[in-house]
Amino acid sequence: MHPAPSIILFTTLSGLGFGLMAMLGLGAGKGEGWVAATFCALALGLAGAGLLASLFHLGQPRRFLKAFSQWRSSWLSREALLAVASLLVFGAYAALWSLAGLRLAALGLLAAALAVATVFATAMIYAQMKSVPRWRSPLTPAIFLFASLSGGALLAGETFPATVLLAALGVLQLADWLRGDGRFAAAGSTMATATGLGALGRLRLLEPPHTGPNYLLREMVHVVGRRHSRRLRLIGFTAAVLLPLALLAPGAPGHLTAGLAVLAHVAGMLVLRWLFFAEAEHVVGLYYGKR
Amino acid sequence: MTSLPASTERSLGLVIDLDTCVGCHACVVSCKEWNTANYGAPLSDQDAYGAHPSGTFLNRVHSFEAVPETGGEVPRVVHFPRSCLHCADAPCVTVCPTGASYKRAEDGIVLVNEADCIGCGLCAWACPYGARELELAAGVMKKCTLCVDRIENPNIPEIDRQPACVRACPAGARHFGDLADPESPAAKLVAARGGFDLMPEQGTRPVNKYLPPREPVDLLAPLLDPLPQSAGGFLGWLDRALDRI
Numbered sequence: 035m036h037p038a039p040s041i042i043l044f045t046t047l048s049g050l051g052f053g054l055m056a057m058l059g060l061g062a063g064k065g066e067g068w069v070a071a072t073f074c075a076l077a078l079g080l081a082g083a084g085l086l087a088s089l090f091h092l093g094q095p096r097r098f099l100k101a102f103s104q105w106r107s108s109w110l111s112r113e114a115l116l117a118v119a120s121l122l123v124f125g126a127y128a129a130l131w132s133l134a135g136l137r138l139a140a141l142g143l144l145a146a147a148l149a150v151a152t153v154f155a156t157a158m159i160y161a162q163m164k165s166v167p168r169w170r171s172p173l174t175p176a177i178f179l180f181a182s183l184s185g186g187a188l189l190a191g192e193t194f195p196a197t198v199l200l201a202a203l204g205v206l207q208l209a210d211w212l213r214g215d216g217r218f219a220a221a222g223s224t225m226a227t228a229t230g231l232g233a234l235g236r237l238r239l240l241e242p243p244h245t246g247p248n249y250l251l252r253e254m255v256h257v258v259g260r261r262h263s264r265r266l267r268l269i270g271f272t273a274a275v276l277l278p279l280a281l282l283a284p285g286a287p288g289h290l291t292a293g294l295a296v297l298a299h300v301a302g303m304l305v306l307r308w309l310f311f312a313e314a315e316h317v318v319g320l321y322y323g324k325r
Numbered sequence: 326m327t328s329l330p331a332s333t334e335r336s337l338g339l340v341i342d343l344d345t346c347v348g349c350h351a352c353v354v355s356c357k358e359w360n361t362a363n364y365g366a367p368l369s370d371q372d373a374y375g376a377h378p379s380g381t382f383l384n385r386v387h388s389f390e391a392v393p394e395t396g397g398e399v400p401r402v403v404h405f406p407r408s409c410l411h412c413a414d415a416p417c418v419t420v421c422p423t424g425a426s427y428k429r430a431e432d433g434i435v436l437v438n439e440a441d442c443i444g445c446g447l448c449a450w451a452c453p454y455g456a457r458e459l460e461l462a463a464g465v466m467k468k469c470t471l472c473v474d475r476i477e478n479p480n481i482p483e484i485d486r487q488p489a490c491v492r493a494c495p496a497g498a499r500h501f502g503d504l505a506d507p508e509s510p511a512a513k514l515v516a517a518r519g520g521f522d523l524m525p526e527q528g529t530r531p532v533n534k535y536l537p538p539r540e541p542v543d544l545l546a547p548l549l550d551p552l553p554q555s556a557g558g559f560l561g562w563l564d565r566a567l568d569r570i
Contacts, residue, residue: 035450093444093464100423100441107328110447111422164416164527165453222526223453225389230521230535231343234391234401243353243385243407246378249458253446317524318455321387321407 035166036256037311040090045156046307048084048117049178050300051077052149053186055124059146062190066135074128076189078121081149085117109162113155120148153182160310167221168314173210180206181274181303188296193282200282200299204275207306211267218315218325228320239323254316255324266309274302329418333433336505337471338411338532339491340514344539346498348388348404355493356384356408356469364474365439366463381458383469384408384490403538406499408490409456409469410523410531411435417448417457417468425466433505433532434473439465453527471501504532 054077057063063073089095102118104111124145130136157178160169184199225239226232278295281287287295319325360383361367370380387405411428415435418426425441426448428434437448442465449457449466457468472488475481485492491499502511514520520534556564 091445093446093459093461093466094442097423097441097443100425101443101445102422104422104424107419108422110420110445114422159420159447162420163450165451223524227524227526229387229389229403229405230523230537231389231391231403231405234403234538235393235395235398237389237391239387240390240402241348241388243387244379244382248379249381249449249461250455253449253459254455316450317453317527321405321455 035311035314035316036253037308038091040087042304042307042311044084044088044091045178046084046300046303047087048081048156049153049182049303050185050189051079051081051084052117052120052153053182053184054189055081055120055149055186056146056183057186057190057192057195059124059127059142059144059149061137061139061142062187062192062195064191067132070128071132073190074124074132077186078125078128081117081121109155109158113152113159116148116152116155120145120152123148150179150183153178160314164221165317166314167217167223167317168214170221171210171213171217173206173213177203177206177210181306185296185299185303188278188292188299191292193285193287193292196295197279197282200275200279204271204279207271207275214313218317221317223317223320225320225323225325228317239321242322250318251322251324255319255322256312257324260312263309263313266305270302270305270309272302273298274306275299277302329413329415329428330430330433333413333429333505334431335503336411336413336433336532337476337502338433338504338511338534339408339471339488340500340502340504340511340520340534340536341406342498342500342514342518342536343403343405344498344536345496346386346404346406346494347496348386348402349495350386351493351495352406352490352499353382353384353386355489357382359472359475359489360467360470364470365437366460366465366467368467369460369462371461381460381467383456383458383467385455401538401541406490407454407456408533409435409452409471410454410529410533411469411471413530413532414528416451416453416527416529420447420451422447432503434471435468436470436473437466437468439463442466453524453529454531476501504534 058073101111101114105115127141127145154175157175161174163169180199180203184203187196187199225237277298281291281295357368368381372378385407389403389405390400392400415428418428423441423443425438444464446459457466460467476486487501491501500511502509504512515534518536520536522531
């Protein structure tokens with residue numbers, strides 16, 4: 035799949051923002067007044083920036099309000115509603131905390147639940163796709179959730195939870211690579227099932243339907259850069275998981291160390307998210323002999 | 326509402342005969358022509374006269390080559406038109422966040438209400454067949470409509486009230502009809518020729534069916550005299566004389 039910058043930024047930044055919301059809602063992050071306001075502004079800013087980035091992916095961004103209507107059937111619609119609900123509930127929690135010094139545990143819990151549900155809905159947009167076997171796994175929402183929560187814990191300065199969450203994220207990511215590489219073959223779609231011509235013999239594409247690229251090839255048959263995927267996996271995994279773990283290992287990190295851990299994690303997550311799209315193979319590629 | 330109807334009164338769709346398709350792309354061109362000039366946003370091209378032309382099409386013809394596993398036999402070329410299959414369990418419909426994508430309960434045609442489409446592209450991702458293409462100039466999703474503006478159009482001659490691709494096909498490789506009615510010519514054709522679904526493992530239950538290529542039959546060969554293996558007369562003498570040199 036085409037690794038669109040708007041979608042990579044959206045899922046990474048909003049994931050971080052909603053993760054921080056969940057952590058703050060659960061009582062993480064010490065401080066009042068300006069410290070509380072900074073934490074909350076960071077969470078709302080990241081989530082908001084991510085949602086804004088997602089608008090750039092639309093062909094008709096001005097009609098985005100219509101996307102709130104189909105929550106009964108569509109994960110994208112559910113995500114939109116949950117995101118707005120999270121922003122509103124967390125906004126109220128943030129205002130009470132930073133302005134009145136009042137941390138309402140129940141309100142925080144509700145904000146945390148909504149934030150987690152938002153990230154889950156985002157992940158389900160991808161995990162529901164039968165046409166992209168690599169994504170269609172419970173590991174997809176698991177990785178999105180743990181990436182979001184570990185990023186949130188890092189930003190909230192919660193060292194121990196961050197360590198545990200990062201380790202879990204690492205295990206899930208490795209498991210997904212291990213299983214994911216075989217999912218396309220396991221799903222059973224081949225050029226033979228795509229055309230129904232398997233009985234005639236070994237198939238190959240003799241002539242593509244068009245000599246130039248088209249929307250399908252640009253959007254769903256992305257092959258550029260996949261040859262670097264091994265190296266990028268190593269770079270992304272090291273930056274997103276191993277480096278922050280190493281930086282946090284001595285315990286009680288200062289602001290500089292914690293900041294470095296956050297920066298490494300975010301940079302690594304951007305690489306991993308790029309790979310999440312670039313490595314995903316859509317079955318339509320079978321019609322173009324590209325699988 | 327982007328939930329799928331539990332059942333449809335009719336299941337309008339296409340039957341595509343891979344035995345007779347000659348790969349001329351007439352269906353591709355007639356589809357583009359009709360759907361650019363009529364219902365909905367036109368199918369635009371980008372850089373049409375430049376170095377990297379590309380454009381929106383609702384129908385494409387791929388050509389595949391099948392090499393028999395047994396060996397010795399001649400490879401076969403099969404031309405393969407690909408368009409929306411108007412699936413009973415259309416995954417493109419349920420993912421739509423705005424309700425723009427829908428499947429009509431009366432005839433099963435899958436359509437896009439372009440006024441509600443935000444161009445997020447999720448339906449195109451959900452389709453395993455690549456049936457949907459984002460219209461880059463208008464920013465909305467395009468797909469085969471089974472020419473809804475032809476099949477029920479009282480303003481055009483009755484013979485033209487079928488999809489443009491079916492009307493244009495010079496080989497008679499495309500058939501249009503109600504696949505839910507076992508008595509319809511299209512459904513009978515599917516039953517007689519063993520029509521099949523594309524990617525049944527995707528669980529989409531396509532309405533459109535494809536007819537498999539038949540065993541190649543050379544009608545004329547048995548009626549012709551066999552080619553002479555040895556010549557007589559002057560040519561025969563020349564043949565023998567040259568052999569002796």
